[in-house]
Amino acid sequence: MSERIVVREYARLTTSPLQKNTLDEAQISESAFDWLCDLAARFRSSGAALLQMNGRRWLRLDSYVGVLESPCGQIIEILPKHHQIDACEESARALLCKLIASALDSSSRTTTEAGLQIYKTSLSEWVMRQFLLAFDHLIKRGLRFDYLRIEEEQPFLHGQLDVVRQMRQPPGRQHLFNIRHDVFLPDRPENRLLQSALKLVCQSAQDAENWRLAHELGGMLMEMPESRDFAQDFRLWRNDRLMAHYQPLKAWCELILYQHMPKAVSGAFRGISMLFAMEKLFEGYVEQQLRKVLPKGASLRSQAREKYLCQQDQEKIFQLRPDLMLQLDDRPIILDTKWKLLDAGDRAHNYGLSQSDFYQLFAYGHKYLNGQGRLILLYPSYEKFNKDTVISDFNFNENLNLSVLPFDLEDEKSAASLIDRLMTGKSIGRH
Secondary structure (H helix, E strand, O other): OOOEEEEEOOOEEEOOOOOOOOOOEEEOOHHHHHHHHHHHHHHHHOOOOOEEEOOOOEEEEOOEEEEEEOOOOOEEEEEOOOOOOOOOHHHHHHHHHHHHHHHOOOOHHHOOHHHHHHOOOOHHHHHHHHHHHHHHHHHHHOOOOEEEEEEEEEOOOOOEEOHHHHHOOOHHHOOOEEEEEEEEEOOOHHHHHHHHHHHHHHHHOOOHHHHHHHHHHHHHOOOOOOOOOHHHHHHOOOOOHHHHHHHHHHHHHHHHOOOOOOEEOOOOOOOOOEEEEHHHHHHHHHHHHHHHOOOOOOEEEEOOOOEEEEEEOOEEEEEEOOOEEEEEOOEEEEEEEOOOOOOOOOHHHHHHOOHHHHHHHHHHHHHHOOOOEEEEEEEEOEOOEOOOOOOOOEEEEOOEEEEEEEEOOOOOOHHHHHHHHHHHOOOOOOO
């Protein structure tokens, strides 16, 4: 079994010996260290930051979470820096699983609380488990087959005779018929992708139950072909009514095959690697929870794009894209999510708030709200910043206010409480 290292966001990694690995500091192999440096260089070339060099033999991770498997077989699992500072590994992993399930918009059937608690040892095993359970359910409901047109020569007449090709047969082959016929086969894009994902799971699974179920399903589908072009087959994936029972599988299949995710890392070596930006996971979870509790007549948009900061020679530049725009009783409200832990008692250091975030919200307020209305910054709730530890409102002017609010990832009623507060027009208050 591959060696597994468990850390969390912003942890430090080193090749030097340590007395004990912790969630904030761990020793990794020389080869894994060098591989991470190369991987970070590729991230930087695309404008993302995976880690920072902290001395010659230290690396400091950034805000990506997930699991990485190096070519030498060392697995590095990166968990979120939980809203409870002293949170244990299991609770941080449970939170990450919930956020990933939310990002994939997975059905509740495969992401129950019990399911989140089963896999306390590996995020990748949990992902594979969700895929296998959904695939097993699909098999029981039945795979979709499709007709495939076959053109061939046969010594008997079957289907439709290809008259033109038959007339061109040389004298020595006139006893063979050129025919066309349709064969009802499972060879369709969705099934090819599922077979490719299942094969990778069979190679990667180390949990005994996952290994058993993967090979059991593989034995039932031995004749199904694999996908030769993931991107093309995903484009051909049908979303009509007849394929509705395939939809819960698509997101897990995309994740396992390294397609269409915030950040995914694939390699030629065995294993599943996946990375997610915590900012995007948090933003997606907040959006999903708010959509569940929107009152009648309200609307919620994500990533509005119609406004720009300025223009030059009639050309608009610097597009402004707030995370969420809530329309409530004909009142537009801008919401922006930030994955950062604030300290409501540290007024001397502005509670940990960023000046650049305020500049950003100020621009949103003037361009989207015409300089009057309400702006919301949402941060994860934890012991130093929650509903009982209030940060008072900030005023850009007498008509434009900014509220900094906590969002509790453990409380399913947090979204409803936020909507109620905004509908009643309550300010955050003073302390």
